[in-house]
Amino acid sequence: MRKTYDPHAPIAVLDSGVGGIGVLREVKRQLPNEQLLYFGDSANAPYGERPREALLVLIESHAARLLSRCKALVLACNTATAVAAAELRARYPHTPIIGMEPALKPALSVCPHPHILVLATETTLREAKFEALAARFASEAHILPLPAPGLVRLVEAGLGDSAKADAYLRQILAPLGDARPDAVVLGCTHFPFAARAIRRVLGTEIPVFDGATGTARELARQLSTRGLRTPATAPGRVMLTTSAPDRLPLYRLFWKKTATNIVASAQKPLP
Numbered sequence: 001m002r003k004t005y006d007p008h009a010p011i012a013v014l015d016s017g018v019g020g021i022g023v024l025r026e027v028k029r030q031l032p033n034e035q036l037l038y039f040g041d042s043a044n045a046p047y048g049e050r051p052r053e054a055l056l057v058l059i060e061s062h063a064a065r066l067l068s069r070c071k072a073l074v075l076a077c078n079t080a081t082a083v084a085a086a087e088l089r090a091r092y093p094h095t096p097i098i099g100m101e102p103a104l105k106p107a108l109s110v111c112p113h114p115h116i117l118v119l120a121t122e123t124t125l126r127e128a129k130f131e132a133l134a135a136r137f138a139s140e141a142h143i144l145p146l147p148a149p150g151l152v153r154l155v156e157a158g159l160g161d162s163a164k165a166d167a168y169l170r171q172i173l174a175p176l177g178d179a180r181p182d183a184v185v186l187g188c189t190h191f192p193f194a195a196r197a198i199r200r201v202l203g204t205e206i207p208v209f210d211g212a213t214g215t216a217r218e219l220a221r222q223l224s225t226r227g228l229r230t231p232a233t234a235p236g237r238v239m240l241t242t243s244a245p246d247r248l249p250l251y252r253l254f255w256k257k258t259a260t261n262i263v264a265s266a267q268k269p270l271p
């Protein structure tokens with residue numbers, strides 16, 4: 001297995017589809033001179049609806065291909081992280097493999113003992129990784145995990161900010177009744193692209209948290225400690241690729257959208 005330790009090599013950013021583009025944007029913001037190679041596996045999305053073993057094989061094959069030319073891998077997908085991060089780190093011990101996890105910690109700061117709604121895929125919420133995370137904060141917050149698989153499909157179809165997204169959210173949130181959480185954690189990288197719909201349904205003031213900033217920061221830290229930061233002094237290229245080439249126009253659109261700050265950033269209400 002070839003490994004690339006070349007600081008000039010690109011960084012791979014992998015997701016099941018368009019969701020990871022929000023993470024890609026944050027990586028670009030924090031590491032502007034790095035070359036970035038995005039791969040969205042829209043042909044196989046949603047990952048959250050795939051059996052664990054099949055998903056692991058799929059992610060491992062994408063990782064092997066990407067790491068044959070990239071110096072680091074960002075799993076810009078909570079589901080892929082929950083299922084494959086440990087295996088990939090064992091297989092590539094000298095390569096930075098950065099994952100995502102629901103940003104529970106920053107959400108704790110909204111008020112004492114907050115009610116935190118965690119929206120994610122079923123797989124993410126079922127995996128031991130999330131159980132351990134929720135257990136860590138169980139004494140400080142009331143955590144309400146809620147799978148929202150339909151939201152992944154809506155975002156993949158470019159409908160994250162639509163009446164259909166509002167209707168879907170109303171339906172899955174109905175069991176909460178009038179109770180409103182104090183904060184929402186987006187535990188799926190597709191969901192920041194539905195942040196406006198989430199705020200329309202839950203209230204425009206509700207603080208929304210995602211994990212992109214922390215993931216990009218951890219990537220920067222690991223590249224630095226391993227001497228893998230690019231020596232380039234000019235902005236690096238961003239390459240958008242996908243297993244479903246007909247979706248590429250949507251990928252480009254999402255990349256442009258993130259530039260105008262459609263993606264919710266932690267804490268800041270959207271304009």
Ligand code: DGL
Pocket residue numbers: 015016017019020045046047048049076077078079080121124152187188189190
């Ligand atoms: N974007 C992914 C995540 O963060 C997965 C969505 C899916 O394909 O189900 O979990």
